[in-house]
Amino acid sequence: MMALSRLGRLAAVALAALALAACASMDVRSFVERGTDPTQYRTYTWGPADVQATGDPRLDNNPFFAERVQAAVEKQLNAKGFERTTAGSHDLLIHYHASVTQQINANGTDQPYVSCDDCKPYVYDAGTIVVDLVDARTSRLVWRGWAEGSIDGVIDDQAWMEKRIDEAVARIIERLPRRL
Amino acid sequence: MRQLPGLTLAAIAALAVTGCAATMNVSSHVERGLDFAQYRTFDWGPADSLPTGDPRLDKDPFFQDHLQGAVEKQLAARGLEWSTSGTADLLVHYHANISERIDVDRMDIDRGYCYADGCSPPVVEYEAGTLVLDVIDTRTNRLIWRGWAQGSVKRMLDNQDTMARQIDDAVTRMFMRFPRPL
Numbered sequence: 001m002m003a004l005s006r007l008g009r010l011a012a013v014a015l016a017a018l019a020l021a022a023c024a025s026m027d028v029r030s031f032v033e034r035g036t037d038p039t040q041y042r043t044y045t046w047g048p049a050d051v052q053a054t055g056d057p058r059l060d061n062n063p064f065f066a067e068r069v070q071a072a073v074e075k076q077l078n079a080k081g082f083e084r085t086t087a088g089s090h091d092l093l094i095h096y097h098a099s100v101t102q103q104i105n106a107n108g109t110d111q112p113y114v115s116c117d118d119c120k121p122y123v124y125d126a127g128t129i130v131v132d133l134v135d136a137r138t139s140r141l142v143w144r145g146w147a148e149g150s151i152d153g154v155i156d157d158q159a160w161m162e163k164r165i166d167e168a169v170a171r172i173i174e175r176l177p178r179r180l
Numbered sequence: 181m182r183q184l185p186g187l188t189l190a191a192i193a194a195l196a197v198t199g200c201a202a203t204m205n206v207s208s209h210v211e212r213g214l215d216f217a218q219y220r221t222f223d224w225g226p227a228d229s230l231p232t233g234d235p236r237l238d239k240d241p242f243f244q245d246h247l248q249g250a251v252e253k254q255l256a257a258r259g260l261e262w263s264t265s266g267t268a269d270l271l272v273h274y275h276a277n278i279s280e281r282i283d284v285d286r287m288d289i290d291r292g293y294c295y296a297d298g299c300s301p302p303v304v305e306y307e308a309g310t311l312v313l314d315v316i317d318t319r320t321n322r323l324i325w326r327g328w329a330q331g332s333v334k335r336m337l338d339n340q341d342t343m344a345r346q347i348d349d350a351v352t353r354m355f356m357r358f359p360r361p362l
Contacts, residue, residue, distance in 0.1 A: 057275060057277040057310045057312050057328070058310065058312060058326075058328050058330075060275075062209065062323075062326060063322065063323050064209040064210075064211070064323070064326070065209075102281060102282055104282070104284065104303065120284070121284045122284060123282055123283050123284055155207075156205065156207035157207070158208075158209050158210065161209075
């Protein structure tokens with residue numbers, strides 16, 4: 001059994017970790033093929049489903065996850081003026097990949113001569129969603145956007161997961177220029 | 181910080197779930213708005229073809245038999261009947277996975293400072309097991325529920341009794357989240 005005072009301290013650390021996880025930031029970036037203009041495309045369809053493992057058995061072959069991502073991407077692309085069509089008449093193939101890896105945050109403890117009381121290192125699950133736009137005619141990637149961030153506890157809470165997917169996808173597609 | 185006591189309890193609970201590798205983490209995803217009372221029968225889907233990531237568990241009948249027994253018991257307790265006629269309402273499928281995970285050794289870190297360049301946190305590796313249980317509606321061929329349990333399998337893989345107990349515990353707790361009461 002742990003002493004009560006120790007429990008109290010641990011609780012404070014856990015509280016800090018909870019607060020961190022709750023307002024976890026997201027790193028959102030994108031690349032564009034130089035010399036191409038993504039807005040020249042109008043219609044899209046979904047490319048073949050991702051066959052790569054996500055690195056987390058809870059997410060592999062998980063339609064609750066996959067369908068939410070697809071719905072979010074469609075909503076955002078449509079809002080940008082793109083249009084989903086049936087295969088055959090599309091300008092773009094859309095593809096996404098999700099991955100989960102463990103990361104360590106040294107939380108300052110790897111800095112020399114820095115002293116602090118509760119800056120303990122911790123391990124967290126980092127999640128990445130990558131959205132690819134592929135030119136259907138040339139099969140070349142013309143645009144890739146991605147979001148990365150801590151997803152500790154997110155997969156275990158379906159409503160939270162859905163919220164994070166919506167937010168990540170909205171912020172990824174936000175970086176795509178709007179079709180005129 | 182005024183509301184600390186209530187939050188502290190929640191934080192301790194969170195810590196018990198995440199901080200200690202020996203504790204099992206259980207959760208699920210569900211198809212919303214579906215009436216789970218409509219189902220009457222279930223059958224086992226095709227056996228998992230994916231490797232578990234650990235040769236001790238691959239094609240291990242002790243593990244598989246005990247797991248299947250535990251799942252059948254939970255389903256039966258919820259009024260679902262096992263049917264091998266090929267027309268079951270539900271197909272049940274599971275996947276077990278063992279992977280190496282890391283944690284930082286919190287007990288060692290009471291200092292929170294570093295005297296030299298390049299101090300790195302003390303990292304410990306452990307074997308984490310994930311058991312995923314899928315329930316599929318055979319009429320629509322859609323996944324309607326996925327439950328999982330995750331935790332350290334250090335002691336479990338070396339001891340048959342511990343394994344049996346952990347399977348029972350995992351399956352019981354998973355099914356507490358199944359939207360069809362006892």
